Amino acid sequence: MGIAAVDVTKRFGSYTALDNVSVTIPEGSLTALLGPSGSGKSTLLRVIAGLEQPESGRVLIGDEDVTNRPARTRGVGMVFQHYAAFKHMTVWDNVAFGLTIRKRPKADVADRVHELLELVQLEGLAKRYPSQLSGGQRQRMALARALAVEPSVLLLDEPFGALDARVRKELRAWLRRLHDEVHVTTIIVTHDQEEAMEVAGQIVVLNGGRVEQVGSPRELYDEPANEFVMSFVGPVNRVGDTFVRPHDVEVRLEPEDGSTEAMVERVVHLGFEVRVELVRDNGQHLLVQLTQEEAEQLELERGQIVYVRPRHETVFSAG
């Protein structure tokens, strides 16, 4: 089922977390709510879940207006950043929880739990307690638990935030594959643009309680709506009113038409790519991204003078 938030406003005391936000989530999609802390992304997720009540606006799941319904009747599955594992229950009991309280027959529950544990690759750990699992395993358990009651919508609140970098990367790919298999409408909240770009088909960029832009990862990167989106979604050089991506900066050893002089401050080799930090004579710093080949050809060194020119610039109209 698709989800829609229509003109949602949420305040905490005098602080406005969401300001007339409207978002449409297509059925079966994997959408990311992306933004810095305080942007309102988690709040929006919780309003959709029913854990927070908006001051105004509506939430629709499928075609139904669920705004006034409590969380437990909305059919949402939720996964939290710190797992929210039921610490006193085994993995099995955790996953079975939603079914147990609905008084499903034991045999059915057993079948479903087995199915899910296999899906999330935790078979064999059924009798363990959450404290005996790694962070990544706990989060997979949390996902299985949320999926057990066949929710129409899956909501993930910074699910990989508490895990270390390698596990995070693994789980991102794993989530993508899971979604391909299960096809539940999924919303993931994250502040990590790389994560959003990697995992989601559609990204909603939020800032200060407002939607900045909605689009596919490609659209956001190539056609950002404003400065905020552009700089949030990837590194960017700002020269006056123009914005240039590091990989759109041409570096030459000889001056050319339209190029500017700059000195190499630092060359960082990151394996496949080379990052060059330059400084202009007016003190401005520039970041350039080159392929290893390009860098080798230029034989760049600290202190060297080069000439830079943008291959592609972006200017945003005022307002």
Place this chain on the structure above:
Amino acid sequence: MASNAAVLERPTGAVSGRAGGALARGVAAGYLTIVVLLPLAALIWSSRADGADAFWHQATRPEAVSALKLSLGVSAVCALINAVAGTAIAWVLVRDRFAGKSAVDAVIDLPFALPTIVAGLTLLALYGPGSPFGVDVAFTRVGLLLALLFVTLPFVVRAVQPVLLELDTEMEEAAASLGAGSLAIFRRIVFPNLLPAILSGVALAFARAVGEFGAVVLISGNIPFKTEVSSVYIFGQLQSGNGSGAAAVSVVLLAISLGVLLLIGAFRRWRTKHDYA
């Protein structure tokens, strides 16, 4: 353990604050009212019944004043001794290692668990007439102090222990790497962090000591103007039918208890002032 008053910060979770929550709150409020508030309200009301002058007259009678001075004085000395002894005991329990430490740790709770009258009796047996040590402090202020030290023993220990346990030894290690000696480390790093906890424990011990009845009633002899504390005075007034006298002094003790609780709250806010969010 029962060392710090319940911590109050911003509530966590609006989820349960709906219908079920309101019912629960109502029920709890009703219980609290019937069991605690109503009797205390009746006490305060009763003390005002004859007017402010009568109240003042009863509260300032020589015997009452003497009892109050004694209660406050002995409790203060008791609290001070506890500050030192309690901290030392907490230190030994946390930082030292010896056989039977776990048992010693458990024993600290004994004054919490033992009826006060039994505490008084045991001290009287050992340090009163017929003492095998040949010591007799019955009917003296020393005996009084002894009884109070017994019942207030756990307060400072249990207040300091968790703070000491939690104390990031990294701070002490950093100080050592910067050249500080043990005494300096204690004075400048450990002690300032322990102080709020010590003061909380001391305040609670003081409040407990001021109101203590069962432990002192046997050993002190309750001699007016010598070893009679306020709680015993109140009891005596009640028995001889002077209800207003009893009520007046009781209200004074109530005010002292409330004041101490407010102080402890302030200490806690002080303690968490420097904590990370």
Place this chain on the structure above:
Amino acid sequence: MPKYLLRFGALGYLSLLLLVPVGFVFYRAFEHGLGPAWDAVSSQQAVHALELTLLMAAIAVPANTIFGVILALALVRSRFPGRGLVNAIVDLPLALSPVVVGLALFLLYGRGGWLGGLADHGIKILFAVPGMVLATMFVSLPFVVREVVPVLREIGTEQEQAAETLGASPFQTFWRITLPAIRWAVAYGVVLTTARAIGEFGAVSVVSGKIQGRTETLPLYVQAQFEQFDIQGAYAASVILALIAVATVVGLRVIHPREEES
């Protein structure tokens, strides 16, 4: 060297103040053998005192446990005006003299008090069991609340929210998620409450009238026997109370490590 000084100083203080006196009571009680000690506590008066004491606890402890958990939930999970005040009221029994507690009850339910009329309708509060139960409930109120509040605060609401999104009703959430998470804190609080309820002396002293065989609890019995120069009886009853206290301390020890585990 200061380490040993500190250690022996601390242990010495504890011994002289705590261990030796308590051990001495056991000695004195059984000084003349088990027989006389047993006789002393099996008198009808003593047995009744013990029964009455246990009755006090049997009523006060469950009441303070149930309401204690509800109070703790209200204090931690709800927003309402006067939380600070409620918090102070809950802590008051810890800082207030038991005699003041007894007097307050006396003034409320006695002749001329706001609820003094109850006696006229045949409901005797003072000089009877109900008054003693109320006194016991008052003084043993804080313990479960204070043990549960920090644990509730620490576990946060995420588990409860997760349960809600999984379809659990508020009751199901409380029963299956919240309660198991706080069970050790509740157990610890119950042990403390029980010890306090059994050992209460001052407040019960005031409201009971100390009527032998009717409103005399075991602690009151100890005092009565001492004043009547039945030292043997006083010590013997003290031993029973001391044994309960030791059991309490052992119980606390057993529960506490578990508390840290979870």
